[in-house]
Amino acid sequence: xxxxxxxxxxxxxxxxxxxxxxxxxxxxxxxxxxxxxxxxxxxxxxxxxxxxxxxxxxxxxxxxxxxxxxxxxxxxxxxxxxxxxxxxxxxxxxxxxxxxxxxxxxxxxxxxxxxxxxxxxxxxxxxxxxxxxxxxxxxxxxxxxxxxxxxxxxxxxxxxxxxxxxxxxxxxxxxxxxxxxxxxxxxxxxxxxxxxxxxxxxxxxxxxxxxxxxxxxxxxxxxxxxxxxxxxxxxxxxxxxxxxxxxxxxxxxxxxxxxxxxxxxxxxxxxxxxxxxxxxxxxxxxxxxxxxxxxxxxxxxxxxxxxxxxxxxxxxxxxxxxxxxxxxxxxxxxxxxxxxxxxxxxxxxxxxxxxxxxxxxxxxxxxxxxxxxxxxxxxxxxxxxxxxxxxxxxxxxxxxxxxxxxxxxxxxxxxxxxxxxxxxxxxxxxxxxxxxxxxxxxxxxxxxxxxx
Numbered sequence: 001x002x003x004x005x006x007x008x009x010x011x012x013x014x015x016x017x018x019x020x021x022x023x024x025x026x027x028x029x030x031x032x033x034x035x036x037x038x039x040x041x042x043x044x045x046x047x048x049x050x051x052x053x054x055x056x057x058x059x060x061x062x063x064x065x066x067x068x069x070x071x072x073x074x075x076x077x078x079x080x081x082x083x084x085x086x087x088x089x090x091x092x093x094x095x096x097x098x099x100x101x102x103x104x105x106x107x108x109x110x111x112x113x114x115x116x117x118x119x120x121x122x123x124x125x126x127x128x129x130x131x132x133x134x135x136x137x138x139x140x141x142x143x144x145x146x147x148x149x150x151x152x153x154x155x156x157x158x159x160x161x162x163x164x165x166x167x168x169x170x171x172x173x174x175x176x177x178x179x180x181x182x183x184x185x186x187x188x189x190x191x192x193x194x195x196x197x198x199x200x201x202x203x204x205x206x207x208x209x210x211x212x213x214x215x216x217x218x219x220x221x222x223x224x225x226x227x228x229x230x231x232x233x234x235x236x237x238x239x240x241x242x243x244x245x246x247x248x249x250x251x252x253x254x255x256x257x258x259x260x261x262x263x264x265x266x267x268x269x270x271x272x273x274x275x276x277x278x279x280x281x282x283x284x285x286x287x288x289x290x291x292x293x294x295x296x297x298x299x300x301x302x303x304x305x306x307x308x309x310x311x312x313x314x315x316x317x318x319x320x321x322x323x324x325x326x327x328x329x330x331x332x333x334x335x336x337x338x339x340x341x342x343x344x345x346x347x348x349x350x351x352x353x354x355x356x357x358x359x360x361x362x363x364x365x366x367x368x369x370x371x372x373x374x375x376x377x378x379x380x381x382x383x384x385x386x387x388x389x390x391x392x393x394x395x396x397x398x399x400x401x402x403x404x405x406x407x408x409x410x411x412x413x414x415x416x417x418x419x420x421x422x423x424x425x426x427x428x429x430x431x432x433x434x435x436x437x438x439x440x441x442x443x444x445x446x447x448x449x450x451x452x
Contacts, residue, residue, distance in 0.1 A: 032161055033244045037259045037272045039160030040286060042089035044360075047143075047150050049083045053107065054139040058441035060132055062390060062425045068436045070119055071406045073111040080108035091164035099189040100142070100182075107135050142185060149181035151326035154359075157270070157288045208408065212368035214255035219279035227258045230280045231273055234312055237262060248274060257283070281367050286350075287359040291327040294353035298322055301329035304356040305349035309333060314347065314366075321442070327353050328360070335366075340376045341401040344369035344410060373402065376412055378431035385414035385429040388436055393418035393425060403428055405437055413437055 056076045063069045084104050110131065114124065124132075152158070163178040222230065228243040241262050248257035256277035263270050273285035302319050309317050318336040320343070322329060328350050335345035350360025378385075382398055389395060397417040405411050413428040428438040 033261045034246050036161050040272050042086045046086040047146050049079050050143045053079045054143050055441045057136045059439040063439050074115045077108050077111040080104045099186045103189050145185045209368045210254045217276045217278045221278050222280045283364045284362040291352045292354040298329050301351040302331050305331045305351050308358045343403045388429050388434050
């Protein structure tokens with residue numbers, strides 16, 4: 001009898017220990033998936049914001065009003081703050097990136113000091129314009145190197161959690177493609193010419209996208225099972241693909257959501273996605289898979305991206321910009337109403353140039369800003385608006401567009417495409433009063449990055 005009781009107790013202990021071990025393994029796997037998703041999002045946001053920093057610094061060189069110059073430099077200040085934050089979210093704390101962080105601080109500090117002073121009383125000096133040109137060049141070099149690393153990471157399906165483990169193991173050599181890539185970038189920054197501007201940076205400010213999403217998303221709150229089903233439908237993948245799903249941090253974001261990892265049964269391809277819980281709106285996704293040499297043009301790829309949006313319920317979308325990064329086409333689509341481009345309603349789509357598959361998507365701006373707009377009639381003529389453009393700009397095209405001003409208000413503008421030597425700019429003149437509202441430098445065609 002006693003023997004039987006002991007056997008029963010031991011059996012229960014073994015079963016309990018096995019259940020506890022399985023539960024711990026499941027929790028560990030969920031944490032690793034959540035960490036990988038967060039790292040992937042921070043890395044691609046960092047690449048995106050470095051693109052914007054280079055463009056915004058370049059745009060200041062084509063501006064015609066001190067008000068717009070101040071606004072643009074405030075935007076540079078904001079973007080450098082975001083880039084620094086995203087760099088800090090990556091698991092690179094065990095690897096010193098002092099030079100890269102210092103350059104971002106210098107650009108932010110220069111922009112902040114210029115923004116808060118009266119440019120009418122004290123305009124930029126020749127020396128400061130030269131400094132802006134150096135920042136433009138240096139930001140461009142970092143951007144190209146980071147895009148090269150991004151292309152390699154997507155092609156080879158690098159894992160941030162693996163890089164984290166390499167850096168955590170003090171006895172192992174720092175031999176990891178992501179780690180080596182960032183070390184190369186930091187060494188390049190170290191070679192840039194030092195400037196006399198300090199590295200102390202003013203307090204940055206973050207965009208209000210999360211708050212807008214919380215206010216705008218409607219509909220039923222989806223369960224995890226419903227969210228997984230909707231993700232598969234949105235992506236157009238078979239039910240056989242497995243989905244790992246976890247809650248997003250509502251306290252930091254301000255809204256409820258899910259983070260998902262969709263994986264083929266064979267484990268070859270993975271798709272990372274975030275989705276709002278209410279309404280089940282996909283905020284972004286990124287597919288990690290090998291991409292072969294390009295077999296289609298950017299125009300063909302943009303049509304694939306537009307078809308994907310239409311299949312998922314987006315209406316009246318128009319291509320606003322497109323560029324190639326190695327074997328991927330990246331496209332900006334905006335809503336069009338009465339021949340007016342609505343830039344707050346922006347969706348980014350990435351298309352693999354080998355087979356036309358959509359491998360990336362970001363719609364947080366669209367979800368935050370989309371609403372009905374009625375009166376889109378200008379108060380001044382196109383000729384009156386064109387007279388306010390910098391005379392050094394050779395205007396090629398014109399149209400109407402809705403953009404956000406520095407106060408995050410929607411305004412109707414004339415949009416002019418023009419050139420200064422080899423650079424192309426989009427210039428926005430307020431369609432109500434003729435003020436220069438914004439100048440954006442358009443990126444040149446990207447080089448094809450060799451990741452072999």
